[in-house]
């Protein structure tokens with residue numbers, strides 16, 4: 001399982017990660033991205049690529 005880190009100070013709630021994630025990992029809650037289904041992440045890193053705020057990061061676990 002990957003660790004999904006969202007920097008709430010950087011996240012502006014644009015929703016790009018929510019829209020792009022093929023695993024439906026993210027939802028917007030109170031204007032910030034939240035990883036509500038982290039188990040569904042398959043480490044494609046697309047969310048990192050679309051996030052213009054550099055707010056979400058996928059940390060691979062051993």
Ligand code: SF4
Pocket residue numbers: 006010011012013014015016017018032033050051052053054055056
């Ligand atoms: S793409 Fe980045 S800034 Fe936009 S909602 Fe997701 S984490 Fe926040």
Ligand code: SF4
Pocket residue numbers: 004020021022023024025026040041042043044045046047048058
């Ligand atoms: S790495 Fe891919 S599957 Fe995982 S949260 Fe980001 S966009 Fe979704």
